[in-house]
Amino acid sequence: xxxxxxxxxxxxxxxxGSGAGGAPIAARLAQAGLSVTxxxxxxxxxxxxxxxxxTTADLYWMEERLSGGQDPIAFGANNSGQGVGGSLLxxxxxxxxxxxxxxxxxxxxxxxxxxxxxxxxxASYIEAVEAVVGVSGAMNYPWxxxxxxxxxxxxxxxAHAMEKGAKAVGLTVSDAPAAVLSRDRLAGTTPFRGHCIxxxxxxxxCRTGAKGGADNSFLPMAVASGxxxxxxxxxxxxxxDVGGRIKAVIYRRHExxxxxDCRALFLCAGGVETPRLLLNWGxxxxxxxxxxxxxxxxxxxxxxQFDADMSMNRGYPSSLISEQMVRPRDADFAxxxxxxxxxxxxxxxxxxxxxxxxxxxxxxxxxxxxxxxLAGIGINGECLPHDDNRLTLSDEVDDLGLRxxxxxxxxxxxxxxxxxxxxxxxxxxxAAAGAQDIFAVARSAxxxxxxxxxxxxxxxVVDADGCSVEIDNLYxxxxxxxxxxxxxxxxxxxxAVALRTADRFLHRTRTGDF
Amino acid sequence: MGGKFATLIAARARxxxxxxxxxxxxxxxxxxxxxxxxxxxxxxxxxLRWFDDPAQLTEKAQKFIDDNTNDGLPEEARRQAIVDxxxxxxxxxxxxxxxxxxxxxxxxxxxxxLPCLIIAGEDDGDLREAAQRLxxxxxxxxxxxxxxxxxxxxxxQEQPDHLAELICKFCQTISATALPVQFVRLMASxxxxxxxxxxxxxxxxxxxxxxxxxxxxxxxxxLAAVVAxxxxxxxxxxxxxxxxxxxLATGRGDGWRFADLPADVEAWALGLDTLAxxxxxxxxxxxxxxxxxxxxxxxxxxxxxxxxxxLSANGMRLWFEDVASEAARLWMSLPATWAQIGYDGxxxxxxxxxxxxxxxxxxxxxxxxxxxxxxx
Ligand SMILES: Cc1cc2nc3c(=O)[nH]c(=O)nc-3n(C[C@H](O)[C@H](O)[C@H](O)COP(=O)(O)OP(=O)(O)OC[C@H]3O[C@@H](n4cnc5c(N)ncnc54)[C@H](O)[C@@H]3O)c2cc1C
Ligand code: SF4
Numbered sequence: 001x002x003x004x005x006x007x008x009x010x011x012x013x014x015x016x017g018s019g020a021g022g023a024p025i026a027a028r029l030a031q032a033g034l035s036v037t038x039x040x041x042x043x044x045x046x047x048x049x050x051x052x053x054x055t056t057a058d059l060y061w062m063e064e065r066l067s068g069g070q071d072p073i074a075f076g077a078n079n080s081g082q083g084v085g086g087s088l089l090x091x092x093x094x095x096x097x098x099x100x101x102x103x104x105x106x107x108x109x110x111x112x113x114x115x116x117x118x119x120x121x122x123a124s125y126i127e128a129v130e131a132v133v134g135v136s137g138a139m140n141y142p143w144x145x146x147x148x149x150x151x152x153x154x155x156x157x158x159a160h161a162m163e164k165g166a167k168a169v170g171l172t173v174s175d176a177p178a179a180v181l182s183r184d185r186l187a188g189t190t191p192f193r194g195h196c197i198x199x200x201x202x203x204x205x206c207r208t209g210a211k212g213g214a215d216n217s218f219l220p221m222a223v224a225s226g227x228x229x230x231x232x233x234x235x236x237x238x239x240x241d242v243g244g245r246i247k248a249v250i251y252r253r254h255e256x257x258x259x260x261d262c263r264a265l266f267l268c269a270g271g272v273e274t275p276r277l278l279l280n281w282g283x284x285x286x287x288x289x290x291x292x293x294x295x296x297x298x299x300x301x302x303x304x305q306f307d308a309d310m311s312m313n314r315g316y317p318s319s320l321i322s323e324q325m326v327r328p329r330d331a332d333f334a335x336x337x338x339x340x341x342x343x344x345x346x347x348x349x350x351x352x353x354x355x356x357x358x359x360x361x362x363x364x365x366x367x368x369x370x371x372x373x374l375a376g377i378g379i380n381g382e383c384l385p386h387d388d389n390r391l392t393l394s395d396e397v398d399d400l401g402l403r404x405x406x407x408x409x410x411x412x413x414x415x416x417x418x419x420x421x422x423x424x425x426x427x428x429x430x431a432a433a434g435a436q437d438i439f440a441v442a443r444s445a446x447x448x449x450x451x452x453x454x455x456x457x458x459x460x461v462v463d464a465d466g467c468s469v470e471i472d473n474l475y476x477x478x479x480x481x482x483x484x485x486x487x488x489x490x491x492x493x494x495x496a497v498a499l500r501t502a503d504r505f506l507h508r509t510r511t512g513d514f
Numbered sequence: 515m516g517g518k519f520a521t522l523i524a525a526r527a528r529x530x531x532x533x534x535x536x537x538x539x540x541x542x543x544x545x546x547x548x549x550x551x552x553x554x555x556x557x558x559x560x561x562l563r564w565f566d567d568p569a570q571l572t573e574k575a576q577k578f579i580d581d582n583t584n585d586g587l588p589e590e591a592r593r594q595a596i597v598d599x600x601x602x603x604x605x606x607x608x609x610x611x612x613x614x615x616x617x618x619x620x621x622x623x624x625x626x627x628l629p630c631l632i633i634a635g636e637d638d639g640d641l642r643e644a645a646q647r648l649x650x651x652x653x654x655x656x657x658x659x660x661x662x663x664x665x666x667x668x669x670x671q672e673q674p675d676h677l678a679e680l681i682c683k684f685c686q687t688i689s690a691t692a693l694p695v696q697f698v699r700l701m702a703s704x705x706x707x708x709x710x711x712x713x714x715x716x717x718x719x720x721x722x723x724x725x726x727x728x729x730x731x732x733x734x735x736x737l738a739a740v741v742a743x744x745x746x747x748x749x750x751x752x753x754x755x756x757x758x759x760x761x762l763a764t765g766r767g768d769g770w771r772f773a774d775l776p777a778d779v780e781a782w783a784l785g786l787d788t789l790a791x792x793x794x795x796x797x798x799x800x801x802x803x804x805x806x807x808x809x810x811x812x813x814x815x816x817x818x819x820x821x822x823x824x825l826s827a828n829g830m831r832l833w834f835e836d837v838a839s840e841a842a843r844l845w846m847s848l849p850a851t852w853a854q855i856g857y858d859g860x861x862x863x864x865x866x867x868x869x870x871x872x873x874x875x876x877x878x879x880x881x882x883x884x885x886x887x888x889x890x
Contacts, residue, residue: 048865049709055847056713060769068773076769157876197870199862207868308876309886313859315874346857350842358812360744360838361805368846371855372886394773406773 011037011228014249014262016235018042019086020494021478022268023214023222024129028502030225037260038222039233039251041269042082045089045215050205054347057204059083059090063404065272066394070410073296073444074355077203077348080270080447084231085215087270090203091491093179093211094318094380095135096338097126097144098493099326102382102486109334111414112384113293113483116454116464117500125496132190132221133212133495136182138175143323150182153196156315158375159341161306163320165433171425176321176340179212179492189224190217198315200343218495233258236400238265238281245473252400264473264505268498271447271479275391276405278451278461284468287459291391293452294407295485298381298415299445301342301352302426303374304435305367310375317343325379325425326487333417335382336487339426342376349374356441367437377430379422380445383485386412391450409444446490451480465504466497477501515610517545518619521653525623530712536698539688540630540654541681544641544667547649548623551615552640562611565604575599582667584637591671623653627719629691630654631684633677635665655722658684693718697853700884705861705869714860718849721756726763728779733786734759737837739797740789743804744841749848757844758782758837772832781825785833788824792817808834856884 013029015022018040030036051057054077061080067073081087100119105112136150152175155163166173180202185193193216194208202211209216219229230253237250239259246265251258267274275291278284318340326336344352350368353359359367367374388410393403411419423440430438454460456469462481468474477498479490486493520540527534564574575596579587587595632650634643643661651657660680665672693701701711729737734755741758742751762779775781789796793807810816814831818824825833845851852860861882863869873880 051707051710051713052860052862053710053713055717056709062767062769064767065770066773067770072772074770076767079769154874156874160875194868197863197868198872198874199868199870200859201862207863306876309879310876311883313857314871345859346846346852346855347843350846351839354744354839354842355835358835360808360812360842362746364838364842365745365748368842369855371846371857408773 010261011035012262013037013264013266014039014260015266015268016249017086017268017270017273017478018084018214018219018229019081019268019270019478020088020214020491021270021498022086022266023088023218024495024498025266025268025477025502026222026227026229027218027225028499029506030222030227032506036222036227037262038227038229039235039249039260040084040229040231041234042084042231044084044231045205047205047207047209047215050201050207052199052201052204052345054204054345057090059205061270061273063398066396066404066406067409068406069389069408071444073407073409073447075272075447078445080272084229085213085219088213088491089205089215091213092202092318092489093316094340094489095130095177095179095492096321096323096488097177098122098486098488099323101327102335102484102488105335105382105484111334112382113452113454115483122493122496122500125499126492128499129492129495132217133179134181134185134193135177135179135212137177141177142172142174148177152176153178153180153182153316153319154198155319156200156312156317156341156343157308157310158312158343158377159320161310161375161433161435162341162377162429165429165431166322168432169429171322171339171429172324173320173322176318178316178318180316181210181212189221191220196316200313200315200317201345202317203345203348234400235269235277236402238283245471264475266475266477268476268478271450272391272405272407274476274478274480275450276393276402279391279393280402284461284470284474286470287461289452289459289461291450292387293385293449293483294389294391294409295383295385295448295482296409296444297383297446297448297485297489298337298411298419298422299378299443300381300419300422300426301356301376301378301441301443302423302430302438303376303441304430304438305370305373306375306435307373309372311372312343312375313345315343317341325422328421331421333414333421334384335414335418337379337381337418337422338487338489339377339379342378344376346371352441352443356443357439375435376441377426378443379426380487380489381415381418381422382487383448384412384414385449385484386410446479448479448482448485448490451476452483453481454483465508466501467505475501475505515546515614517542517650518548518551518614520545521548521623521626521650522619524626524628527628528624528626528712528715530708530710530715532704532706532708532711533702535702535711535715536693536695537628538692539628539684540626541633541684542630542646542650543633543669543677544635544638545632545646545650546615546641548619548653549649550618552645552649553615554640558611562608565602565607571600572596579668583672584635584664584666587668587671595668595671620653625655625722625724626653627655627716627722629656629658629688631680632657632659633669633680634659634661635667635669635672636661636663637666639667641667655719655724691718693849694853697849697884700858700861700882701849703861704864705882707864710860714849717847720753721760725760727759728763729759729783729786732790733783735797736786736790739804740808740837741841743801743808744838745845746801748845749851754841754844758840761840761844772836775825775829775832775836781833781836784825785830785837788818788830791821791824792819853884856886858884
């Protein structure tokens with residue numbers, strides 16, 4: 001480690017993090033002719049080297065986070081990634097659009113928080129992202145009609161069971177929107193990508209490129225337009241001018257510290273790292289709001305045993321969806337949830353059963369031994385911001401001398417009611433599908449909030465354009481800026497927000513408002 | 515010479531080379547090490563000339579037997595040994611003495627995660643037991659040694675029955691850890707990448723004696739007893755406990771921990787100590803009594819007598835959740851478990867055209883797959 005910063009040069013824009021938040025911005029700003037440098041803490045992955053072996057796959061952000069509260073969140077492999085491509089290297093590619101109602105939940109229910117813009121401001125960006133990453137889905141999708149460029153991927157055994165159960169209980173289901181190619185896509189603005197081979201190892205990294213990720217979409221587009229991506233580059237500090245604007249970032253690469261001057265900084269380090277860095281640097285937090293409003297998704301699963309060889313590790317896991325519970329008729333809570341079929345690999349499954357269902361002893365062993373007969377369905381449900389749920393800094397420091405993140409999280413009344421509703425719905429559905437020995441696994445997923453987007457007047461950390469309300473050349477774009485959780489899984493929405501943020505930045509640059 | 519090759523082939527199995535994934539152990543019989551073979555230089559010089567005069571070969575063969583045996587060979591074996599010697603290729607003979615035996619392959623051999631039985635002849639010259647311990651043993655993670663009395667270097671010809679007995683006994687002990695043939699065949703096929711195969715083999719053999727450890731013997735004993743109740747009848751509890759211990763020792767966490775617990779290593783040790791302090795005989799209790807204690811721990815009702823040096827009842831609850839989850843994850847990551855439950859998701863393709871699954875619906879088989887239920 002060297003104390004001296006070797007200057008590495010100057011660039012218009014530095015983007016920290018190459019995931020769903022950073023990559024689209026890199027592509028759009030580079031296409032607009034700016035000089036763009038992406039600094040990514042993780043390494044480069046060649047898709048051929050991915051392994052379906054859960055213990056060996058090294059795509060996850062494994063630095064320690066401290067989890068407190070009544071419902072502590074499991075981080076690690078469950079929550080965030082590292083590598084050129086970020087969490088999109090290992091995401092499940094489940095790609096529902098945000099429900100317009102969820103963007104205005106507060107107006108609708110008085111609970112939660114509205115987004116500073118509505119569906120209309122987002123729609124064209126959502127479509128743009130879908131076109132770039134390639135989304136497959138049903139011909140006549142019940143919630144929005146035909147919009148998919150690719151026919152659906154093959155359903156897995158749990159999806160077939162879910163369809164049967166749904167029919168019996170009167171729930172509408174459909175082949176799910178998935179950022180997975182059901183046929184080959186030739187090279188164009190993005191590289192060649194092979195079709196899905198039903199290997200089921202999406203969470204360990206896709207070897208054919210069927211799964212859309214930053215590494216096979218926005219990042220190559222950015223590079224084609226001249227962006228520079230530096231892997232293994234860990235940003236550890238920023239430098240500011242007398243006016244408080246960012247003038248350089250310091251990053252560590254192979255034990256060497258480098259300084260990179262920049263005109264603007266986009267912090268896209270993920271839903272935990274971004275607020276953690278801001279808190280460590282004492283940056284953009286005059287309102288004391290950084291780290292507040294930390295959310296996740298209620299991601300309860302219901303499992304059961306079938307009389308058939310399900311082998312749920314075969315095929316794209318989340319191949320069936322229901323959006324019907326985004327606003328359940330009998331809800332006693334705000335918002336709602338999506339339902340999806342599951343396919344879970346053995347190690348992750350074992351951890352989930354032990355932690356989320358409290359199983360141990362013979363009940364655990366018997367179920368796991370029956371791996372091939374097991375199948376599950378799960379939800380992704382709304383989570384409201386709550387005062388006690390926040391990210392703070394622990395007194396413990398990491399190897400870089402930065403204080404570790406501590407996240408306190410507890411379900412509130414709304415989450416508990418939503419969870420109870422989902423358990424009832426899913427259990428009835430699974431029983432109708434022929435499942436026996438049905439049980440639920442408590443689980444949460446995704447790291448959301450902490451740097452809320454909104455109005456300066458009500459204490460937001462960034463404005464609707466993603467720009468810090470305090471520092472006009474600091475932009476944030478990752479799950480941390482979400483004002484509310486939404487019932488949709490976050491990545492599609494985030495990529496759309498990223499494109500919008502880039503456009504807003506370009507607009508400000510052009511109009512001299514920067 | 516055979517020993518040097520055997521060790522290097524075992525090293526390639528460790529690297530995940532296809533076709534070698536069924537290897538379960540190595541027996542070195544008076545084996546030459548991967549490093550230069552210790553050899554008296556005068557003897558080497560003399561032996562290099564042995565094949566210069568074809569007329570003297572039988573005489574040299576007799577000398578070879580005299581030099582390499584304790585007390586000669588029985589007539590039948592002696593005749594065969596002479597025939598073998600005479601048929602030796604002179605190039606190979608010289609090649610081994612001048613070059614092969616001097617080459618140093620110890621870096622490539624590294625430490626191999628397979629059990630090895632090292633057999634030495636009591637009266638061998640340069641390759642007797644002490645040399646074996648120094649030169650061959652460090653290349654294997656688990657080593658058994660045996661010395662064959664009244665034998666020098668030609669143990670198979672000198673003491674065939676004794677040698678066969680040693681090998682049979684070794685096979686019996688290691689066969690318990692061998693993966694089923696059908697599973698091994700799938701693992702060796704082109705459906706599995708070297709990276710995946712290599713990881714599976716390393717995991718299958720588990721940590722060796724020299725791998726890190728952070729728990730004391732007493733703590734390991736309690737952990738094994740706890741694991742036996744978390745995963746009854748699943749896998750050898752002391753093996754799982756040792757694997758968990760070695761995992762903790764790597765310092766590689768899983769990306770998070772409970773804020774209410776200290777760092778992982780400290781928390782695991784404290785949890786075990788807290789349990790042992792309150793229940794000194796835990797490991798020897800009946801299973802149902804142990805279960806009742808663990809149930810109290812899992813619900814946060816374990817009485818730790820508010821002793822500040824121990825974990826609180828809530829701490830014990832979180833600790834138990836960690837132990838149960840880690841033990842379950844570990845067990846479900848073992849190739850031996852996969853063979854039992856018929857999990858074949860590791861075999862969905864190497865580089866090149868990837869095979870994946872053709873069928874994803876329930877009850878629709880594919881010829882290459884492992885059968886449902888336990889595999890032999
Ligand atoms: C197992 C799993 C499955 C998921 N499945 C789905 C799904 O099916 N559908 C869906 O919509 N969403 C899914 N998600 C969520 C989705 O992947 C994330 O919400 C999304 O990728 C987050 O993007 P991000 O840009 O905020 O962060 P990331 O994609 O995590 O990117 C952050 C990047 O910043 C880098 N970084 C962090 N700190 C620094 C630093 N100091 N210096 C340099 N680089 C740094 C990290 O290495 C990382 O690459 C899933 C997530 C997980 C974990
Ligand atoms: S199931 Fe399909 S999308 Fe998922 S990793 Fe395999 S090939 Fe890629």
